[in-house]
Amino acid sequence: MYESIFILKGNIVYSKSASELKVCEHGYLVCENGEVRGVYQTLPFEYGGIPVTDYEDRLIIPGLVDLHVHAPQYSFRGLGMDMELLEWLETNTFPEEAKFQDLEYAARAYKVFVENMKKGATTRACIFATVHRKATLLLMDMLEEAGLSAMVGKVNMDRNCPDYLREASAVESSAETVEWIKDVLHKKYKHTRPILTPRFTPSCTDELMEKLKMVQMRYGLPLQSHLSENPGEIAWVKELCPWSDFYGDAYDKFGLFGADCPTVMAHCVHSTEEEITRMKENDVFVAHCPESNINLSSGVAPVRRFLEEGLHVGIGSDVAGGSTENLFAAMSHAIQASKMRWRLMDDSLKPLTVEEVFYMATKGGGEFFGKVGSFEPGYELDAVILDDSRLEHPQPLDVKKRLERMIYFSDDREIFAKYVRGKRLF
Amino acid sequence: MYESIFILKGNIVYSKSASELKVCEHGYLVCENGEVRGVYQTLPFEYGGIPVTDYEDRLIIPGLVDLHVHAPQYSFRGLGMDMELLEWLETNTFPEEAKFQDLEYAARAYKVFVENMKKGATTRACIFATVHRKATLLLMDMLEEAGLSAMVGKVNMDRNCPDYLREASAVESSAETVEWIKDVLHKKYKHTRPILTPRFTPSCTDELMEKLKMVQMRYGLPLQSHLSENPGEIAWVKELCPWSDFYGDAYDKFGLFGADCPTVMAHCVHSTEEEITRMKENDVFVAHCPESNINLSSGVAPVRRFLEEGLHVGIGSDVAGGSTENLFAAMSHAIQASKMRWRLMDDSLKPLTVEEVFYMATKGGGEFFGKVGSFEPGYELDAVILDDSRLEHPQPLDVKKRLERMIYFSDDREIFAKYVRGKRLF
Numbered sequence: 001m002y003e004s005i006f007i008l009k010g011n012i013v014y015s016k017s018a019s020e021l022k023v024c025e026h027g028y029l030v031c032e033n034g035e036v037r038g039v040y041q042t043l044p045f046e047y048g049g050i051p052v053t054d055y056e057d058r059l060i061i062p063g064l065v066d067l068h069v070h071a072p073q074y075s076f077r078g079l080g081m082d083m084e085l086l087e088w089l090e091t092n093t094f095p096e097e098a099k100f101q102d103l104e105y106a107a108r109a110y111k112v113f114v115e116n117m118k119k120g121a122t123t124r125a126c127i128f129a130t131v132h133r134k135a136t137l138l139l140m141d142m143l144e145e146a147g148l149s150a151m152v153g154k155v156n157m158d159r160n161c162p163d164y165l166r167e168a169s170a171v172e173s174s175a176e177t178v179e180w181i182k183d184v185l186h187k188k189y190k191h192t193r194p195i196l197t198p199r200f201t202p203s204c205t206d207e208l209m210e211k212l213k214m215v216q217m218r219y220g221l222p223l224q225s226h227l228s229e230n231p232g233e234i235a236w237v238k239e240l241c242p243w244s245d246f247y248g249d250a251y252d253k254f255g256l257f258g259a260d261c262p263t264v265m266a267h268c269v270h271s272t273e274e275e276i277t278r279m280k281e282n283d284v285f286v287a288h289c290p291e292s293n294i295n296l297s298s299g300v301a302p303v304r305r306f307l308e309e310g311l312h313v314g315i316g317s318d319v320a321g322g323s324t325e326n327l328f329a330a331m332s333h334a335i336q337a338s339k340m341r342w343r344l345m346d347d348s349l350k351p352l353t354v355e356e357v358f359y360m361a362t363k364g365g366g367e368f369f370g371k372v373g374s375f376e377p378g379y380e381l382d383a384v385i386l387d388d389s390r391l392e393h394p395q396p397l398d399v400k401k402r403l404e405r406m407i408y409f410s411d412d413r414e415i416f417a418k419y420v421r422g423k424r425l426f
Numbered sequence: 427m428y429e430s431i432f433i434l435k436g437n438i439v440y441s442k443s444a445s446e447l448k449v450c451e452h453g454y455l456v457c458e459n460g461e462v463r464g465v466y467q468t469l470p471f472e473y474g475g476i477p478v479t480d481y482e483d484r485l486i487i488p489g490l491v492d493l494h495v496h497a498p499q500y501s502f503r504g505l506g507m508d509m510e511l512l513e514w515l516e517t518n519t520f521p522e523e524a525k526f527q528d529l530e531y532a533a534r535a536y537k538v539f540v541e542n543m544k545k546g547a548t549t550r551a552c553i554f555a556t557v558h559r560k561a562t563l564l565l566m567d568m569l570e571e572a573g574l575s576a577m578v579g580k581v582n583m584d585r586n587c588p589d590y591l592r593e594a595s596a597v598e599s600s601a602e603t604v605e606w607i608k609d610v611l612h613k614k615y616k617h618t619r620p621i622l623t624p625r626f627t628p629s630c631t632d633e634l635m636e637k638l639k640m641v642q643m644r645y646g647l648p649l650q651s652h653l654s655e656n657p658g659e660i661a662w663v664k665e666l667c668p669w670s671d672f673y674g675d676a677y678d679k680f681g682l683f684g685a686d687c688p689t690v691m692a693h694c695v696h697s698t699e700e701e702i703t704r705m706k707e708n709d710v711f712v713a714h715c716p717e718s719n720i721n722l723s724s725g726v727a728p729v730r731r732f733l734e735e736g737l738h739v740g741i742g743s744d745v746a747g748g749s750t751e752n753l754f755a756a757m758s759h760a761i762q763a764s765k766m767r768w769r770l771m772d773d774s775l776k777p778l779t780v781e782e783v784f785y786m787a788t789k790g791g792g793e794f795f796g797k798v799g800s801f802e803p804g805y806e807l808d809a810v811i812l813d814d815s816r817l818e819h820p821q822p823l824d825v826k827k828r829l830e831r832m833i834y835f836s837d838d839r840e841i842f843a844k845y846v847r848g849k850r851l852f
Contacts, residue, residue: 075820078834079827081761082779096821109820297765297777323758323834332749335507339723340763344770351723353508394501394535395522401505408504408749411837 005032007047008383008419010055011399012039014062014375015359018307022375023399028052029060031381034422039375055385058416059402062373063123063382064327065365067287068224068266068316070128071139071152072097072106074113078323081295085230085321088296090162092320097130097155098165106135110142113325118146119412122327123382123420124369126224126264126287126316127152128197131167133180140184144192147425149369149382153197153224154180158208174211181219191421194219200226201237201250209254216261222368223256224287227265227275230298234270248275248284258282264368266316267292268306269299276309285312285368288360290337291330292321300341303334304349307356314365315357331357331407354404380421387416431458433473434809434845436481437825438465440488440801441785444733448801449825454478455486457807460848465801481811484842485828488799489549489808490753491791493713494650494692494742496554497565497578498523498532500539504749507721511656511747514722516588518746523556523581524590532561539751540568545838548753549808549846550795552650552690552713552742553578554623557593559606566610570618573851575795575808579623579650580606584634600637607645617847620645626652627663627676635680642687648794649682650713653691653701656724660696674701674710684708690794692742693718694732695725702735711738711794714786716759718747726767729760730775733782740791741783757783757833780830806847813842 008031012024022039030037030047038044043052073093080092100106117125127143127150129136136154143150154177158167167173177196184194196216198204204212216223228234228247237247244250248265251257257265257278264285271279279286288303306313315330316322322330338352366373372380388402390413397405406414418425434457438450448465456463456473464470469478499519506518526532543551553569553576555562562580569576580603584593593599603622610620622642624630630638642649654660654673663673670676674697677683683691683704690711697705705712714729732739741756742748748756757780764778792799798806814828816839823831832840844851 078831079823081830081834082777099821105820112818112820291762294762294765297769299769300766336717336720337766339720340726340766340770343723343725344766351508392538394531394538395525397505404507405504408507 005030005050007031007043007050007052008055008060009052010058010060010385012060012375013399013403015355015363016374016376018356018359018364021355021358021400025399029375029383031422034381036375036377036379036381038377055417059386059388059399059406061384061386061403062362062366062375063384063418063420064121064361065314065369065373066122066125066317066325066327067264067285067314067365067368068289069125069319069325071110071113072100072130073320074325075109077320083296084232085296085298086232094162094165098162100130100132100135103134103138106132106138110139114142114146116412117148117325118425119415120326121384121415122325123149123384123418124366124372125150126195126368128224129154131155131157131165133176133183136180137183140187140189140192144189147191147420147423149191149420151193151195151222151224153195156198156208156212157203159205160202170205170208170211173208174215177212177215181215181221194221196221196223198225198256201247202233202240209256213255216256220261222262224264225251225266227268228270229267229293230296231270246272246275248278252278252282258284262368266318267298267301269293269301276305276311280309280311283312285314287314287316287365288334289316289318289322290333291323292318294333294337295323296321300337300345302349303338303352312364312367313360314368315361326411327361328407328410331361334360354407357407358403381419382421383419384415385417386410386414388414390414431456431476433457433469433476433478434481434486435478436484436486436811438486438801439825439829441781441789442800442802444782444785444790447781447784447826451825455801455809457848460807462801462803462805462807464803481843485812485814485825485832487810487812487829488788488792488801489810489844489846490547490787491740491795491799492548492551492743492751492753493690493711493740493791493794494715494744495551495751496745497536497539498526498556499746500751501535503746509722510658511722511724512658520588520591524588526556526558526561529560529564532558532564536565536568540572543574543751544572544851545841546751547810547841548751549575549810549844550792550798551576552621552794554650555580557581557583557591559602559609562606563609566613566615566618570615573617573846573849575617575846577619577621577648577650579621582624582634582638583629585631586628596631596634596637599634600641603638603641607641607647620647622647622649624651624682626659627673628659628666635682639681642682646687648688650690651677651692653694654696655693655719656722657696672698672701674704678704678708684710688794692744693724693727695719695727702731702737706735706737709738711740713740713742713791714760715742715744715748716763717749717756718744720759720763721749722747726763726771728767728775729764729778738790738793739786740794741787752837753787754833754836757787760786780833783833784829807845808847809845810841811843812836812840814840816840
């Protein structure tokens with residue numbers, strides 16, 4: 001009884017939609033078998049005997065969802081930010097990712113990543129590992145152990161990267177992927193799932209893409225990759241795939257663009273009308289990564305356009321294009337980036353609001369995991385309890401204002417407790 | 427002997443210029459009578475008997491200089507960020523600033539501001555208070571007590587603000603200012619100085635500007651104000667002062683634009699060629715406030731242009747247009763804003779570098795205080811010791827990279843010790 005049903009009390013905040021934030025002050029959040037039963041201002045009679053954890057005046061929000069993050073890049077977060085994407089990959093990323101061949105190094109580096117993810121407000125994440133099968137499995141072991149709920153991908157790359165990192169052939173790359181998936185199935189993880197992860201079109205031959213589609217069909221895996229991040233990258237894809245109508249089409253031609261499996265594409269900064277239309281048709285999720293898009297001088301995605309079109313949009317920290325795994329920072333960066341876009345580039349798209357970025361970081365991205373990211377009945381119970389008492393203020397503040405302050409300057413010190421799929425982590 | 431001369435040991439980092447960062451690993455910083463004598467890789471023989479404080483592998487950097495911050499706005503930092511400047515002043519700022527009429531409220535609110543400034547890496551600041559003489563004096567008492575070195579201004583406003591905040595006339599505003607200066611002189615502060623603070627042209631009548639010039643001549647005060655922040659504001663100044671050639675000229679016509687007293691102007695986002703030329707002629711300091719300029723959708727100042735022209739440029743947190751007093755965050759925002767400007771608006775100005783933003787936050791802004799913001803001989807000794815051990819990494823990092831990480835994600839937890847004008851605060 002005590003394990004299967006419990007109640008959290010506090011100031012409950014969650015999104016119903018991108019424009020509607022629900023606030024229930026000093027309310028009750030009832031959870032049964034890992035799912036939300038309901039949010040109540042007054043506790044219904046039938047829940048009378050159930051234990052209540054009283055978080056007093058603290059905020060209770062859904063766990064945050066990071067739709068795009070590179071675990072091995074956590075080592076060099078906040079470093080070497082004076083380059084654009086392709087130079088940055090060659091200079092910073094590939095040499096660091098190569099180190100994960102060494103399992104001892106991987107264990108040391110992933111430990112830092114996993115510990116910090118656990119301390120923060122993120123409960124779900126779509127994570128890129130490296131090309132290395134064993135190190136990827138190690139990362140998945142560590143995430144499972146930490147109690148986070150993640151989709152993790154062994155990266156595929158068989159061209160356009162240094163020899164020390166490139167997989168020898170499409171055959172080897174897909175065979176390693178199958179081995180990795182078998183290993184994962186054998187592990188019987190509760191919270192950790194594999195996701196197919198061709199790095200991006202420039203690093204995957206057509207032959208590899210074809211083989212990955214076969215792997216996807218065999219194992220029914222979701223897919224994550226990169227899309228339309230940087231002008232130089234987009235021009236390169238056009239050269240590599242002259243037969244494609246646009247960047248996303250270079251995935252779609254292989255059936256790797258959402259048509260029959262859940263797909264999330266990071267960035268979509270420079271997506272054309274055609275690409276946006278195809279994303280909508282195929283239910284492709286957009287992982288908006290505002291800090292990364294700023295740090296690598298990529299630009300600012302037309303997020304309001306995506307929202308208005310009814311696309312699925314979530315937020316990604318994109319460490320280490322982004323400097324931090326803190327998704328509150330990603331939310332403030334999303335607002336700030338949209339303001340720069342409005343002022344400097346295109347005033348037809350109004351800046352994003354607090355409601356909108358909070359929605360994207362919870363329910364918007366959460367949909368990639370199913371019924372995740374809200375406190376509506378039937379949603380899986382991921383919850384974070386925020387204690388904002390460190391951030392003193394002389395005047396009274398309502399709950400919505402307190403949430404806005406969290407978005408602008410909370411860090412792991414504000415994370416008081418955390419639940420993933422109904423289980424308390426701390 | 428022990429009080430007048432001491433030595434700090436650690437990884438010493440400081441700017442010689444905007445392009446030249448000096449790093450002395452495991453070096454010695456010799457301080458005598460509150461001033462730097464020198465930085466040495468090997469301690470010279472003559473300093474052999476002097477006590478050394480060994481900060482081991484930590485970083486030692488000059489204290490940071492905040493050229494523009496509003497102390498009373500600290501209460502609502504991170505709130506109400508969905509407006510442009512003029513609406514934001516009416517909705518958020520003026521109602522909050524009015525509360526500082528009440529000294530009890532002022533004491534409570536300023537306590538939070540001063541404590542957080544003390545904990546952080548800032549050692550010098552140019553601070554706006556409110557129109558209230560007594561509350562301004564209270565703030566100065568608190569800053570002096572905290573050991574920070576600040577210039578603080580009682581704000582002048584005799585038009586275009588709500589009745590509850592407006593000073594009744596130019597005569598009353600200038601008379602209050604004189605009373606305030608007399609009070610300050612009477613206090614004989616060691617580290618806290620008054621600075622003349624007409625809020626901005628829209629809130630000061632021509633008559634008030636004339637009177638403030640007289641006050642300035644009588645007491646020889648420096649001056650701080652706002653300039654060319656927002657298109658709506660600039661158009662308004664043109665209406666209010668049709669005789670001015672450009673916004674800065676509306677100050678200069680009254681002799682309040684640097685020609686004969688040190689002057690710092692915040693923002694300069696939309697400064698015209700004429701205005702930039704005049705700033706250069708008059709040695710006006712620019713307080714670049716990148717986060718505020720993003721949050722209030724003002725735009726991005728052409729900072730590289732200012733640096734190339736040889737203007738004095740420092741950094742301002744501009745709380746509460748900026749959400750945080752943390753100047754490391756302001757540095758990363760400066761880099762990020764310059765990248766958005768480059769990508770979205772004008773690719774003739776390359777993004778700012780780590781060296782440049784660190785220079786602006788130390789020596790660039792420090793020059794407004796005299797020989798401040800560097801460890802070259804003769805500079806006043808403001809130093810901050812950074813302990814970055816919380817931010818784990820699996821690979822070795824050199825000192826410059828460790829500094830870059832501090833810029834992207836340090837907070838008050840990294841501030842291990844702090845010295846202002848040769849005195850250790852903690």
